[in-house]
Amino acid sequence: MNSEVATISTAKSKGNHASDTTWLEQGQGGVLHLKGDWTVAHARRIDSLILQARFEPGSVNRLDLAGVTGFDTTGAWLLLKLADRLSVALPEGMAAAPHGVPELVQRVSAARAEPAEPSRRGNPFVIILARLGNATLEAGREAGAMLGFMGATVAAAMAALRRPARLRLTATVHHMERAGLNALPIVGLISFLVGVVLAFQGAAQLQRFGAEIFVVNLIGVSVLREIGILLTAIVVAGRSGSSYAAQLGSMKVNEEVDALRALGLDPMDVLVLPRVLALFLMMGPLALFADLMGLIGGGLMAWVALDIPPTLYVDRLTNAVSLWTLLVGLVKAPVFGALIGLVGCYAGLQTGGSADSLGRQTTIAVVQAIFIVIVVDAIFSIFFNIVGV
Amino acid sequence: MEVEEESKPIIRVSGLLTRFGSQVVHEGLDLEVRKGEVLGVVGGSGTGKSVLLRTIIGLNRPAAGRIEVFGQEPAGLDAADRRQLEQRWGVLFQNGALFSSLTVAENVEAPMREHADLPPALMDELAGLKIAMVGLPHEACAKFPSELSGGMRKRAGLARALALDPEIVFLDEPTAGLDPVGAADFDLLIRELSDTLGLTVFMVTHDLDSLYAICDRVAVLAERKVLAVAPIAELEEHPHPWLQSYFHGPRARAARKARQ
Numbered sequence: 294m295n296s297e298v299a300t301i302s303t304a305k306s307k308g309n310h311a312s313d314t315t316w317l318e319q320g321q322g323g324v325l326h327l328k329g330d331w332t333v334a335h336a337r338r339i340d341s342l343i344l345q346a347r348f349e350p351g352s353v354n355r356l357d358l359a360g361v362t363g364f365d366t367t368g369a370w371l372l373l374k375l376a377d378r379l380s381v382a383l384p385e386g387m388a389a390a391p392h393g394v395p396e397l398v399q400r401v402s403a404a405r406a407e408p409a410e411p412s413r414r415g416n417p418f419v420i421i422l423a424r425l426g427n428a429t430l431e432a433g434r435e436a437g438a439m440l441g442f443m444g445a446t447v448a449a450a451m452a453a454l455r456r457p458a459r460l461r462l463t464a465t466v467h468h469m470e471r472a473g474l475n476a477l478p479i480v481g482l483i484s485f486l487v488g489v490v491l492a493f494q495g496a497a498q499l500q501r502f503g504a505e506i507f508v509v510n511l512i513g514v515s516v517l518r519e520i521g522i523l524l525t526a527i528v529v530a531g532r533s534g535s536s537y538a539a540q541l542g543s544m545k546v547n548e549e550v551d552a553l554r555a556l557g558l559d560p561m562d563v564l565v566l567p568r569v570l571a572l573f574l575m576m577g578p579l580a581l582f583a584d585l586m587g588l589i590g591g592g593l594m595a596w597v598a599l600d601i602p603p604t605l606y607v608d609r610l611t612n613a614v615s616l617w618t619l620l621v622g623l624v625k626a627p628v629f630g631a632l633i634g635l636v637g638c639y640a641g642l643q644t645g646g647s648a649d650s651l652g653r654q655t656t657i658a659v660v661q662a663i664f665i666v667i668v669v670d671a672i673f674s675i676f677f678n679i680v681g682v
Numbered sequence: 683m684e685v686e687e688e689s690k691p692i693i694r695v696s697g698l699l700t701r702f703g704s705q706v707v708h709e710g711l712d713l714e715v716r717k718g719e720v721l722g723v724v725g726g727s728g729t730g731k732s733v734l735l736r737t738i739i740g741l742n743r744p745a746a747g748r749i750e751v752f753g754q755e756p757a758g759l760d761a762a763d764r765r766q767l768e769q770r771w772g773v774l775f776q777n778g779a780l781f782s783s784l785t786v787a788e789n790v791e792a793p794m795r796e797h798a799d800l801p802p803a804l805m806d807e808l809a810g811l812k813i814a815m816v817g818l819p820h821e822a823c824a825k826f827p828s829e830l831s832g833g834m835r836k837r838a839g840l841a842r843a844l845a846l847d848p849e850i851v852f853l854d855e856p857t858a859g860l861d862p863v864g865a866a867d868f869d870l871l872i873r874e875l876s877d878t879l880g881l882t883v884f885m886v887t888h889d890l891d892s893l894y895a896i897c898d899r900v901a902v903l904a905e906r907k908v909l910a911v912a913p914i915a916e917l918e919e920h921p922h923p924w925l926q927s928y929f930h931g932p933r934a935r936a937a938r939k940a941r942q
Contacts, residue, residue, distance in 0.1 A: 340804045365847035397878040404814035646828025647782030
């Protein structure tokens with residue numbers, strides 16, 4: 294037509310579209326022709342064309358849309374952006390717009406008129422300091438709230454003791470089965486294997502002094518006093534603590550906990566107490582089973598690797614440990630069970646509204662439960678040391 | 683912008699059989715959705731409206747029957763073609779189904795990020811635009827779904843469904859739980875989008891006002907199949923007892939009166 298026609302969109306074709314497509318073409322008399330599909334599929338190229346385009350101010354006063362073959366809200370947004378850059382008023386500066394386009398442009402431009410949010414950014418140093426302070430306060434609050442929760446659970450348990458009708462027996466038994474009985478295989482297997490490992494490693498060291506027979510003492514004391522109960526606590530925290538947190542957390546998200554309250558039921562009685570009580574009761578039997586399996590594992594390894602026959606093993610064992618050794622381990626079990634249950638339930642009830650928060654709370658339940666169990670175990674050790682058992 | 687043939691079906695469901703265990707939800711269900719129309723789907727609770735929607739978009743596998751969207755069978759496509767197809771529709775779930783760990787703006791950007799090749803700045807602009815178009819205030823962009831009311835979540839869900847300018851939107855009870863003013867705005871928005879973009883709308887709804895205000899045709903689900911598909915005026919005359927009580931109950935009378 295004439296030499297003034299400038300094709301703008303020849304440079305740089307990013308993306309996999311046919312590179313001969315032209316979306317903008319300058320015509321005569323201040324008319325800019327828009328062509329092709331102005332849709333989200335081509336938005337990247339059109340956007341970069343608009344940002345790169347160099348026009349003399351006032352050189353374009355009309356946008357001709359006759360060549361437009363496709364148009365959507367993204368296209369309308371880009372058209373408005375183009376008009377802004379060229380200072381063309383819309384819709385007056387728009388010509389030959391296909392059916393529906395003016396309405397869409399108007400709709401989009403109305404939405405664009407919304408005021409922008411003022412951005413608030415502070416000094417990064419202050420932000421870090423504030424975050425640290427908030428985290429500290431939060432940790433303190435958390436510890437206080439957890440203690441309060443423990444107190445509330447104990448109070449609920451005492452109330453249930455006075456009026457046993459309040460206790461949810463069916464739920465308690467259900468949780469005893471799930472957290473206790475169903476955990477037997479995994480707890481037993483792990484203890485058995487640790488017993489095997491202990492015998493093997495202990496023997497390797499003690500053999501150097503010709504004292505391999507003392508491996509029985511090693512197994513007996515360490516399994517009964519510490520390893521049986523700690524392994525049980527860690528498995529239960531991973532199995533049941535996490536599941537309590539997830540159950541109560543998703544109930545919280547679904548407003549089921551609020552529904553209980555609205556029905557006049559105390560979530561403490563209905564949800565927390567049966568779970569905590571179940572672990573309180575089942576932890577002892579589980580730990581006893583773990584002790585037994587640990588001793589069997591150790592004995593088996595002693596027999597196979599060290600030629601200590603079972604009769605000698607049992608004989609040495611009765612010499613090495615007393616009933617007290619077993620009781621010192623088992624007396625910790627209900628305490629650990631209750632703590633794991635409390636931490637799991639508390640973490641679950643702290644869940645906020647999002648999937649993210651549910652995941653975080655489940656992690657917290659397990660990590661905090663194991664941490665607290667080990668801290669309390671250390672306290673028990675000191676106590677037993679002082680009283681001399 | 684060529685004018686498409688009005689009556690060309692964009693979704694075709696034929697002989698659909700859906701069942702969960704022994705419970706049969708749909709049996710021999712046929713339905714056609716025309717390009718550019720707003721189709722309302724009504725039916726009593728438990729008649730499988732949402733199940734039908736989920737089956738069409740491929741979230742449920744039908745036991746038998748054929749489903750075609752854009753002339754293609756979603757079930758028979760390989761993963762790449764399916765992705766291609768899924769970009770051409772948007773879905774608004776009943777409770778918005780926003781990703782709870784993302785902000786509203788990030789939610790709207792999620793389909794763009796996955797399916798479209800857009801520069802980040804443009805993505806932010808477009809997300810802001812979609813959020814404004816569905817009538818959410820600008821402050822909502824940076825909020826998390828748990829900080830929004832139910833109605834706002836729904837609007838945000840619609841913004842996400844519209845993120846890629848789809849050709850079909852599936853709406854599951856879009857106005858349930860909205861206040862009447864908000865619901866009317868929502869209706870208007872859907873109608874406008876349908877008119878200006880040529881959007882096809884498949885809308886499960888209980889809202890009689892929506893039916894009267896924006897639906898071109900209404901499909902009635904009962905007795906495990908589509909009982910009738912017709913403009914609402916024709917359905918009012920339908921002799922089926924459920925339709926009679928549906929359209930001649932006190933709420934329907936009020937909605938019709940409001941329309942006139």
